[in-house]
Amino acid sequence: MTHIEGQTQFRRSPAALFDFLADPRHEPQYNPLVVYAEKLTPGPIGPGTRFRQRIRRFGRTDEIVIDLVDAERPDRLTWRIDSAGLRVHGRQTVTATGDGSSVHWEWDFHLRGVLRLLGPLVGLAGRRLERRVWSDMQRHLDRLELSTGTSAPRG
Structure with missing residues (x-):
């Protein structure tokens, strides 16, 4: 298993940041590795969604499935991500700060098959x-925020 974690600050209220993070369909807008994203289950986003x-890596396009395992708005999201070579368990914890929110994120990568040999490289690159x-x-x-001319929602 490879563990990766960090923390990032945002000028968004915890609820607004949570709502953005809870919808992986946003990711192609800022992550050049994600070329397509769709929601597979009907209804509102919540546990079970x-x-x-489709992500680009190593010169080819692969598919990943992302399950929202648990969600406690606006504080916590828990994820399971599956692809051919790995399973990822992730957690995101959103906390109010003086001028917005902070998100602490952590991912546990469980490599499958031959990819297990690449654990140290996955950690470094990840x-x-x-x-x-x-x-x-x-x-x-x-x-x-700048393009809409509105200030970010605050807590």
Whole structure:
């Protein structure tokens, strides 16, 4: 197992940040590795909601399935992500700060088959990728705020 975690600050209320994080269909807007995302289950987003994404990696496109395992708005999201070579268990905890919110994220990567040999590389590359994705998400949300001319919702 490879464990990756970090924390990122946002100028969003906990509820607004939670709602954004709870919908992986946003990810193609700021993560260049995600080329497509869709919601597979009917109804509102909540525990049991399933998504599918197509991601670009190693020169090809793969499919991943994302299950929202648990959600406690606006504080916590728990995920399970499956692809051919790995299963990921993830948690995101949103906390109010003086000027918005902070999200602490952590992912446990369980590599399958031959990929298990790549554990140390997955950890190194995954940490770098996660920092970039969260930074790109932060910039994306800031641009949205500027383009709409409204200030971000506060707690």
